[in-house]
Amino acid sequence: MFRFLSNIWNNYKEYFILVFLLILGLILLSSNQKSGIKKVRAIAFGTFASATSLITDVFSVAELKSDNTRLREKNAELMLQMNKLREFGIENEELKGLLKLKDTVKYPLIPAKIVSKSFSTSQNTITILGGNSDGIKPGMPVINDQGLLGIIYSTSDDFSIARTLRNRDLKLTVKDERSRIDGIMKWNGEDLVMVDVPKTFDIKPGDRILTSELSSLISVPIPIGMVMELSKMDIGIFNEVRVKPFVNFSKAENVYVIGIVESKQKNQLELNFFNRK
């Protein structure tokens, strides 16, 4: 019997080991949300990110000159826009005063720098220099001057990992800026798409897409991208809207984390409402 088992092991040990390792992998796959795993992950990427930040610094110095030129141009453009907005602001204040509306909330911005990027067709993530010690928490949106990059997923003391828009696990409620139509946007591995949009909805190529107030993740209106095309499905009543993101993910270096965790604020509000009953 022992000889028989020994023979089987000798002939098929590669397969047994493969199956064992795959089962171990599947077990780990199902334990992603366990707190122990999250702690190990925070320590691991925090340590590794310290090393990547050194390399990123070297590249940043090399690109400073071109960045400077680009930023000067951007500065001039923004100055012109700001003048315009200042006028609108004054007008807005007057109108709000007339209507007795309260001003909108100001959101704290936490500056951070991208130290590493993990690109794959389905699981894009970025690691940023800034973590718990800077007040960054999971769920906070990450933006730059062009728009939304993603959402903080995990944090350590000094570093954080954010899921970018090009991550299949990130789904957002968005709206069309012009027609105010809401929809769900996700990354399909190739494009950002708004899915299951009824054909009768008024969405046109060139429309700007923002995060929606309905979103439980980000309810601040942040620009995401522009509608490229509507894939006309022959069958069914829904369209798929392809959106081109404003943010260039491969070139993004400096980002800001908006210091709000929307769902927690909403939860608190709902809890207060519940307590009053």
Next chain:
Amino acid sequence: MRPYILPVIYFFLVLLLQTTVVNLISISNIVPDLILILLVFYTIRNNQIYGMILGFIFGFLFDIITGSLLGSSIISKTISGFTAGYFSNENKRETYLNSYAFPLIVLLCGIIDSFVYSFFSSSNLDSNFILHMVQQGIFPGIYTAAISVIVLFFMPKRSIR
């Protein structure tokens, strides 16, 4: 445990490049997988079981450090190590490592790795299966194989053991 220490040290160096420099040469969000090249190299140099265990270790470290879905790289890299292990024949080892057979092995493993990885890390597979296979498997595999041709030039010619 000792035979795994050096590859793991190399893994960290390669991961540094993968997460900082390699992104600069991405084409339509497709990047070459340097870690896979390292895995295939060490698997051919040793044996199939070694390749599977090394693939498991590489996948685990990659998932933990980059914030990917834990388990997706573990499974894809373990299967890649298993596949590359079929080419770790003692008599042909040197031929595989020092000829253009190496990029072809990387291509095969790259296609399998990318496809398995996307299969486990994607939440929906509602798109066309063949299209999915081409986009998520073959393109990254080809790009990785192309980069492995460059690696081939820097590979030691006689010190394979």
